[in-house]
Amino acid sequence: MSVKKTESQWRAQLSPLQFAVLRQSATEPSGLSRLQDGSNGVYHCVGCDNPLYKADQKFNSGCGWPSFYEEIPGSIRLLEDNSHGMQRTEMRCSRCDGHLGHVFKGEGFGGDKDERHCVNGIVLQFKPLE
Numbered sequence: 001m002s003v004k005k006t007e008s009q010w011r012a013q014l015s016p017l018q019f020a021v022l023r024q025s026a027t028e029p030s031g032l033s034r035l036q037d038g039s040n041g042v043y044h045c046v047g048c049d050n051p052l053y054k055a056d057q058k059f060n061s062g063c064g065w066p067s068f069y070e071e072i073p074g075s076i077r078l079l080e081d082n083s084h085g086m087q088r089t090e091m092r093c094s095r096c097d098g099h100l101g102h103v104f105k106g107e108g109f110g111g112d113k114d115e116r117h118c119v120n121g122i123v124l125q126f127k128p129l130e
């Protein structure tokens, strides 16, 4: 299942910054998104409602963006990103192809895969579980 919309449909649905991140691969300002800790729930893509991350996969890396150890299986796809003179791994939503952030490996933060998913919090919508 994939979600495809025109640029004007995306602009009508998303805030200007959400559009810039999801559809134009921008990065939100450091420190913008302070996601709440300790709650039981799931973070969904604001573009298409795809469930991306469980709250218990979130950790505080101190990098200025929300960080997660790993995604809900199948929710994202990875692309090589050589922009800005860096070699990085870009994450996109598997359903709407929206840009989410980047994956960094081997930094020692923990988690089963030793990954840090550095996500633009503005494109996440939290839904609490009872």
Ligand SMILES: [Zn+2]
Pocket: 045, 046, 047, 048, 049, 050, 093, 094, 095, 096, 097, 098
């Ligand atoms: Zn999406």
